[in-house]
């Protein structure tokens with residue numbers, strides 16, 4: 001009861017037998033100024049009056065229809081708000097059975113009689129918790145959360161949670177406490193920034209790292225991978241099936257390769273990056289390289305300049321293969337073009353037959369990259385190098401750092417420690433993206449991964465990652481790949497990347 005008088009946004013999940021009490025309760029709460037997102041089984045839902053809820057009431061026994069709350073539309077929206085709040089640590093109260101119905105009735109009665117919470121008092125409670133979070137006052141914060149658990153899911157007028165405030169001040173103990181209590185680190189404020197993004201902007205490395213690692217551990221524990229976050233260049237929310245892309249007609253225009261939907265498969269601005277990848281993959285002549293994904297042929301051009309003894313190219317798209325033929329790649333000395341998907345080709349290449357591998361496909365997810373990495377260990381000769389276009393999750397630096405670290409952890413587990421070379425890319429400018437449906441990159445810094453298979457001989461130097469290219473900076477494993485002082489440039493809205 002105390003809780004219901006304090007929250008100003010409540011979620012209700014009710015089974016059909018509790019429909020009437022749930023609707024009466026909703027009406028009385030709304031009359032007291034509390035926004036309600038009610039998902040009532042078998043009852044048409046109204047648009048929730050709120051975008052987040054602070055506490056959840058579960059009314060009734062299990063719903064008759066197991067999928068009752070998963071539907072599209074308002075019912076599903078209201079229930080997903082409630083489930084998200086539960087996941088974010090919101091207090092939950094359940095009432096069921098005959099006594100539950102009686103309890104709801106008396107609750108309604110009591111609410112009608114009770115004075116409405118003084119908004120000034122509510123603001124004071126929030127201010128107290130926010131100050132404790134920002135000051136890294138663990139005890140004060142714990143006390144506030146014990147008394148008012150709904151503060152865990154409260155948002156202020158900027159849409160920020162306590163975790164955002166702790167992160168902005170670099171309050172690491174408060175951040176850990178909030179995360180331990182289930183605070184949702186994915187929540188975005190009105191500027192679409194997560195707590196991690198805020199820590200980055202505020203220059204708080206320790207808190208940034210702990211939020212990234214928290215996100216990473218969740219990712220690793222997720223039974224079902226979360227596709228939108230595992231976004232390789234171009235993979236869209238639905239994770240386009242590769243066949244779909246392969247059946248599209250592509251067009252080469254003004255230094256770009258576009259798909260049928262005008263999404264950019266590859267763009268000329270990546271040329272300096274491709275050059276860096278090529279230089280680092282082939283530090284000397286007469287090495288054996290395999291590149292996956294020809295695109296504009298930029299990286300292959302730079303690789304060829306370094307005179308490899310064998311140059312394998314795997315390419316799946318007929319339009320790209322036609323362009324390669326037109327440009328004479330099939331007849332080049334030392335070049336072997338493998339026509340088809342890498343998934344069907346790499347297993348046929350002999351183990352230990354390559355000194356370097358580059359991977360840059362399109363419309364594939366992190367899972368595909370990980371699957372490819374399984375083959376890399378087998379294909380590389382001792383001392384061999386592996387790199388890939390690192391365009392993962394470009395819409396948020398926290399997400400990007402999470403995937404950089406995930407890839408590093410996956411690679412090291414396969415015996416391929418991976419260093420990161422930070423390249424200053426500079427601002428790309430809006431004009432770069434004109435005529436392209438969605439962006440696939442935004443940061444002024446690029447985190448180039450270079451994994452190496454340990455050499456057999458003990459004489460091999462292991463410091464050669466530090467012989468970086470001009471203007472580069474190395475973060476050698478296990479150093480953290482992203483630093484809060486790295487220049488990123490202005491942050492773009494997620495819509496620029498085709499996300500909500």
Ligand SMILES: C[S@@+](CC[C@H](N)C(=O)[O-])C[C@H]1O[C@@H](n2cnc3c(N)ncnc32)[C@H](O)[C@@H]1O
Nearest residue numbers: 293295296297298299316317341342360361362
């Ligand atoms: C981003 S482009 C590569 C750009 C290239 N690094 C360059 O420097 O121009 C991606 C390429 O991967 C190809 N591709 C996509 N999926 C593939 C797959 N499963 N196997 C082989 N090639 C694939 C695409 O057709 C496209 O040519």
